Amino acid sequence: MALETFSNPRPERDYDIVIESPEFTSVCPKTGLPDFGTITIRYVPDQLCIELKSLKYYLLDYRNKGIFYEAVVNTILDDLVAACAPRRMEVTGAFTARGGITTNVVARHPA
Numbered sequence: 001m002a003l004e005t006f007s008n009p010r011p012e013r014d015y016d017i018v019i020e021s022p023e024f025t026s027v028c029p030k031t032g033l034p035d036f037g038t039i040t041i042r043y044v045p046d047q048l049c050i051e052l053k054s055l056k057y058y059l060l061d062y063r064n065k066g067i068f069y070e071a072v073v074n075t076i077l078d079d080l081v082a083a084c085a086p087r088r089m090e091v092t093g094a095f096t097a098r099g100g101i102t103t104n105v106v107a108r109h110p111a
Helices: 052-064 069-084
Strands: 005-007 017-027 034-044 048-050 088-098 101-109
Touching (some): 048 069, 069 101
Antiparallel strands (some): 005 048, 017 034, 034 088, 088 101
């Protein structure tokens, strides 16, 4: 699914946009079991903002994808930066416990 954007209504101002997807799912590439978590996207837009419906369908594409947590978060960041060229962006994956261990992965642009 392609990420869509729209023009930032206030490009002259720095402001934060925070998006949470609390029902994120992907698949563990080692076990084939589902992984669950919350993806949080925080960014300061420049000329473009991410359109939420396209983001929803983009994230749903991970539902059957075998991918490690670290790759998920970094791929989402790369794709969003490519789509909207924000001034700053941070993507956090807060994944639910598996075997008594929780994992949070944070990736930032600019690095």
